[in-house]
Each structure stands twice: as C-alpha cells, then as structure tokens.
Amino acid sequence: MALAGVQVLELAGLAPAPFCGMILADFGAKVIRVDKAKSSVASDTMARGKRSIALDLKCPGGVSVLKKLCKQSDVLIEPFRHGVMENLGLGPDVLLKENPQLIYARLTGFGQSGKFARAAGHDINYVSLSGLLSKLGRKHEEPTFPLNLLADFAGGSYICALGIVMSLFERTRSGQGQVIDSSMVEGAAYLGSFVYKTQNTGIWSQPRGENLLDGGAPFYSTYTTSEGKYMAVGAIEPQFYKELLKGLDLDPSDLPSQMSFTDWPKLKKIFTERFLEKTQEQWCEVFDGTDACVTPVLTFDNVAAHPHNKERGSFVCNDEGEVSPRPAPVLSRTPAIPAMGRDPFLGENTYEILSENGFSAKEISDLQASGAIASNKPKSQL
Numbered sequence: 266m267a268l269a270g271v272q273v274l275e276l277a278g279l280a281p282a283p284f285c286g287m288i289l290a291d292f293g294a295k296v297i298r299v300d301k302a303k304s305s306v307a308s309d310t311m312a313r314g315k316r317s318i319a320l321d322l323k324c325p326g327g328v329s330v331l332k333k334l335c336k337q338s339d340v341l342i343e344p345f346r347h348g349v350m351e352n353l354g355l356g357p358d359v360l361l362k363e364n365p366q367l368i369y370a371r372l373t374g375f376g377q378s379g380k381f382a383r384a385a386g387h388d389i390n391y392v393s394l395s396g397l398l399s400k401l402g403r404k405h406e407e408p409t410f411p412l413n414l415l416a417d418f419a420g421g422s423y424i425c426a427l428g429i430v431m432s433l434f435e436r437t438r439s440g441q442g443q444v445i446d447s448s449m450v451e452g453a454a455y456l457g458s459f460v461y462k463t464q465n466t467g468i469w470s471q472p473r474g475e476n477l478l479d480g481g482a483p484f485y486s487t488y489t490t491s492e493g494k495y496m497a498v499g500a501i502e503p504q505f506y507k508e509l510l511k512g513l514d515l516d517p518s519d520l521p522s523q524m525s526f527t528d529w530p531k532l533k534k535i536f537t538e539r540f541l542e543k544t545q546e547q548w549c550e551v552f553d554g555t556d557a558c559v560t561p562v563l564t565f566d567n568v569a570a571h572p573h574n575k576e577r578g579s580f581v582c583n584d585e586g587e588v589s590p591r592p593a594p595v596l597s598r599t600p601a602i603p604a605m606g607r608d609p610f611l612g613e614n615t616y617e618i619l620s621e622n623g624f625s626a627k628e629i630s631d632l633q634a635s636g637a638i639a640s641n642k643p644k645s646q647l
C-alpha cells in the first residue's frame with residue numbers, strides 16, 4: 266500500500282483526528298492511537314486498521330514513553346486546543362529536537378494562533394468562522410450546516426492528511442520533518458475557494474437559497490417522488506437541461522427560459538408537481554442512462570445495493586457486518602486495503618507496541634506498576 270512503512274501516532278480525539286488517522290491506516294500506514302490510561306470509553310468510531318496504546322500523559326513515565334515512540338515514528342497527530350501539548354512538555358520544539366524528521370500535525374479548530382486559539386469549539390463554529398455557513402441554507406431559513414462534514418472531516422481530517430502526505434513527500438528531499446498547523450476554519454474556507462473566487466461572476470448575486478447552486482435553481486435541486494422518496498437534479502448545462510425536460514415530458518416552448526431566475530419559483534413548482542407523479546424507481550427507469558443528471562437520493566439502507574455502487578464495490582462490509590465507504594481514491598497499483606476486523610479496545614495493543622518500539626519486558630512492567638501505561642490484555646501477554 267502507498268503508505269506502507271510509515272508509523273503514525275494519533276493522540277485520541279473526538280472526530281477529525283480519528284478520521285485523519287483512519288485515512289492513513291486505510292492506505293497502509295501503521296497507525297497507533299494513543300488513548301488515555303484512565304479512560305474506559307473510546308470516542309473513536311473511526312478506528313479501522315489502528316492499534317491502541319493507553320498512556321497517562323499526566324505522569325512523567327507516560328510522557329517519556331510518548332517521547333520515545335515519537336523518536337521512532339514518522340508522524341504525530343494531535344487533536345487538542347493550542348497549549349495542551351506544550352503544557353504536557355510535548356510541544357513541537359521538544360519533539361522535533363529529539364526527532365528532526367518527525368511530522369508534527371496539529372489538527373485544531375482555530376489553529377495555533379489568534380484570539381480563538383485556546384477556545385473550545387465544534388464543526389459548526391469552524392464553518393461559521395470560515396464564512397461558508399452564511400452561504401448554506403434554504404431561502405428565508407437560517408443557515409443550514411451539512412452535518413459535521415465540512416469542517417471536521419473535509420476541512421479537518423482530509424486537509425490534514427494532505428498536509429501529512431505532502432510533508433512526507435517533501436521529507437524525502439530534505440530529510441526534515443515539520444509542523445503542520447491544520448485549522449479547520451481555514452481548511453473549510455480553503456475548500457470553499459470556488460465560492461470565494463466566483464463572487465464576482467454573478468452566480469451568487471441573489472440572497473441565500475435563491476442562487477444557481479444553493480437550491481434556488483429548479484434544475485439544481487431535490488424533488489419528492491410519489492411515495493415520499495427523493496430525486497436529485499443537477500441539469501445545469503443547456504444540453505443536459507434539455508434531457509431533463511424530455512424525461513419530465515415537458516415542452517420547452519411552454520416554459521420560461523432556463524436561466525430566467527425571476528421565473529425559477531414558477532418552474533420549480535412545475536417540476537415539483539411532475540416529480541410527484543412517479544415513484545423513485547419509475548423515475549430511475551426514465552433517467553438512468555441519460556445525460557439529464559437526475560439520480561435517486563439513496564439512503565444508508567440501499568446505497569451499497571445500488572447497481573452502480575455495487576459494480577464498483579464502493580462500499581465494504583467488515584467482519585461485524587458494518588457497511589462503510591471504501592477508501593477513496595482508488596490507486597491502480599497500490600490501492601488501499603481497509604482492515605476488516607473489529608476496532609481495538611482501549612490499550613489493547615499497549616504491550617506489543619512498546620516491545621516493537623524497543624521497550625524491554627522489565628521496562629513495560631515498571632511502567633504498568635507506575636500507572637504510566639494501561640492495557641486491556643492479560644499480563645500473560647508480556
């Protein structure tokens with residue numbers, strides 16, 4: 266796999282760092298999640314392919330274990346607000362001095378500097394500060410956030426993973442590590458570059474929810490079908506719009522012109538009424554295989570069984586019967602091979618990780634006795 270041979274330490278966090286670690290694990294990195302020794306519940310629901318070590322970083326023994334692991338690792342991902350790592354004596358100055366090749370990824374909401382650097386926050390706060398939340402939502406409604414996808418995972422996990430991979434690539438030339446300041450506010454804003462950089466084109470000239478791509482246009486929206494399911498319509502270009510009207514059995518000469526936005530509410534009403542005439546399956550029969558850009562809104566229950574997704578194997582099922590998306594993108598020679606086993610218990614792999622990283626059996630039992638580490642495995646594993 267593409268990241269084989271890369272060792273990553275992921276300090277346990279809520280959602281963005283776990284997904285970042287999972288991406289790296291899916292593509293072959295050896296990802297070690299560092300859990301709290303005193304914790305009993307894992308909040309990491311994206312632990313695929315990871316192992317877990319439990320350390321108490323509030324005690325000197327735990328800190329020195331982490332330092333030693335960092336000396337032998339390529340990447341550290343830390344998910345705490347600014348200042349937490351420094352307070353633990355594990356700031357980048359310390360760790361990069363000991364291992365100048367370390368890539369020290371700091372995945373936070375507000376970044377390492379600025380007024381909010383030490384403030385608590387969640388996805389919705391980061392999207393709001395990115396400017397993008399002001400653009401999301403239906404007409405006359407409050408801004409609507411797309412679950413916690415935009416900042417946590419797209420602007421957070423993915424952007425941070427990209428930073429890590431770029432740093433690994435650069436390190437092959439310079440031999441040096443570096444610090445990644447991955448702010449979810451900035452990651453989300455950066456993903457919104459298209460929206461920022463098209464502000465003067467006129468496509469956002471109307472209030473929120475009344476524009477081309479924010480649900481204002483009748484040909485870029487969702488519609489309810491006769492049995493209460495939904496179809497998604499994205500027929501922007503005139504040739505595709507023509508196919509849409511054909512599928513809906515509407516005569517263009519009876520309708521206002523496509524780009525007359527003052528007529529969009531009227532056109533939307535016509536489309537709404539038409540979509541209510543058939544079931545989702547019937548509309549798929551009409552539109553599948555055409556260029557009308559009309560697709561069913563699939564649910565988690567039927568997404569894996571959809572013929573297109575099934576043919577490509579876009580979803581995988583693990584040993585526990587849990588269906589989840591296959592890692593993307595697909596690399597032709599070194600594709601990701603997601604692990605199929607269950608997630609690790611907290612501290613399940615503490616002993617094996619320590620011994621792999623050069624700790625003797627005596628050192629491990631001393632650490633255990635001092636409370637610096639914890640394990641979910643019986644001592645006979647030593």
Ligand SMILES: C[C@H](CCC[C@H](C)C(=O)SCCNC(=O)CCNC(=O)[C@H](O)C(C)(C)COP(=O)(O)OP(=O)(O)OC[C@H]1O[C@@H](n2cnc3c(N)ncnc32)[C@H](O)[C@@H]1OP(=O)(O)O)[C@H]1CC[C@H]2[C@@H]3[C@H](O)C[C@@H]4C[C@H](O)CC[C@]4(C)[C@H]3C[C@H](O)[C@]12C
Pocket residue numbers: 276278279280281299300301302306307308309310320321322323344345346349352353372373374375384385386387388389413417
């Ligand atoms: C799905 C839920 C998660 C929702 C995601 C939400 C929408 C987000 O937006 S996540 C993004 C949050 N923001 C960030 O990550 C930005 C950067 N981080 C922060 O700003 C902060 O970390 C913080 C605000 C998120 C949290 O602040 P907090 O004060 O708690 O933490 P920090 O200041 O960072 O400091 C950490 C302290 O901990 C110490 N530490 C760290 N490691 C160790 C160690 N090894 N040993 C000792 N000490 C350690 C560190 O030193 C700091 O100490 P100090 O404060 O003294 O400095 C999910 C949320 C809950 C989940 C559910 C739950 O877990 C129960 C179930 C579990 C089960 O397994 C699965 C189902 C669950 C129901 C589970 C389901 C979901 O996962 C959740 C609902």
